[in-house]
Amino acid sequence: MSVFDPKLQKEPYYPVVKFYYYKEWRQFEMKFHSHEAAECMHVLSGSCKVETDEGSYQLKKGQIIFLDAGTRHRLIVSERCRMFNVEFSFEQGCTAFPPFFKLCKENRALGNMVNKQASQLLLHDTDDTYQCLRRLILEVDKKSEQTDFMVQLLLSEYLIRIAELAEAKVAEPDQQAYVKRALAYIHQNYDREVSVADIANSVHLHPGYLQRVFKAFTGKSIHEFLISYRINKAKAMLKQTDISITDIPHYIGMNSQQYFSTTFKKHVKCTPSEYRKRHQYNDNLRRKSEDIIQSAEA
Known part of the structure; x- marks a missing residue:
């Protein structure tokens, strides 16, 4: 499901982690493909290139690329690149945690990102977002029904941090x-x-x-x-x-x-x-x- 699906702004949907992995790639070229879930790639070391139908992005340590669901892309690694990938989507349900549309109303950065509907974003992390992602994955790994609330909480925090990085990139001059x-x-x-x-x-x-x-x-x-x-x-x-x-x-x-x-x-x-x-x-x-x-x- 796309992050920008209109249903997310009207009905009670909650973010869920679909898949994640750590991986060190060496001289690798991936075929073009797409996912039903949105994806974020965090480059931990080395460098890589991500190509989409709209352009080509060169990534190095400390950078993140956000790709919305359905975005055709491929990864190219000329030497080596270690990265952390997470795929997430949305599902309906009923928990004590606020649904996604309420988060968009409460957080300006997240609301702005959803309204702009940029299907791909190249971002610079300050380490906060990656640390948030690590806490999220530790919670996911518990594999207990009791962790659902915490997963939704941490995944929502992660999405807000991604949105804040996107907002900072647009709002500030490069030097600042x-x-x-x-x-x-x-x-x-x-x-x-x-x-x-x-x-x-x-x-x-x-x-x-x-x-x-x-x-x-x-x-x-x-x-x-x-x-x-x-x-x-x-x-x-x-x-x-x-x-x-x-x-x-x-x-x-x-x-x-x-x-x-x-x-x-x-x-x-x-x-x-x-x-x-x-x-x-x-x-x-x-x-x-x-x-x-x-x-x-x-």
Whole structure:
């Protein structure tokens, strides 16, 4: 069933996963074909080309192509490409989860995507969509009737994220879109070792070009922004938790205590311990480090 079938906007249909797979292709050329379900291909590594009756799309790591049901297409891999494919459709039913037409009314991006009826879209992921897809597939793999609600919930979230990527692609100038994706990558990965090259690779730009674009829009270099973001996270931990000052660097991607202390003092004009004494005035507001550890483990 097409994502744009008029029945979906009038009757209680719910999204369902029809098929999915991980696959590494090597020097492969597929014949033209189509599916009764819509399909999304996530490129995890390498590159490939997808040809349709309307055009040809070159995909590389971090890109997604959405193909509506019935879209004739074929995959061509000249060297190697690892990807995650998911096919989804819609079925009638009765559950506590809202039907698709209500989701389209509630979420502007999803409603816009349905109204535009683009049967194929090339999108740039910020990792959020892929992580959502992974959670969805883990739920599908449980193979229990009790998972139906969660599958509908996660698949609906996935479709909304796809729609948001499509909306961002149309609404933003290219340079601003690159900066937004770079910021999203920093927000998701600041707690580990991150290089400018890693960030540039995530948005498919040369590091030097991304540096220039990033500074033009934010007023800071990527390194300056990353440091500032980490220091702000450290300040929040110092104010709101009892995490040891010697452990905080490991929570924000700074694995050297000396570097953390020096950098913190340079930006905040006081040491971490002085900052904690000034701002952590109410023990009842503090989150205990044990609670944070238990929450992370859960």
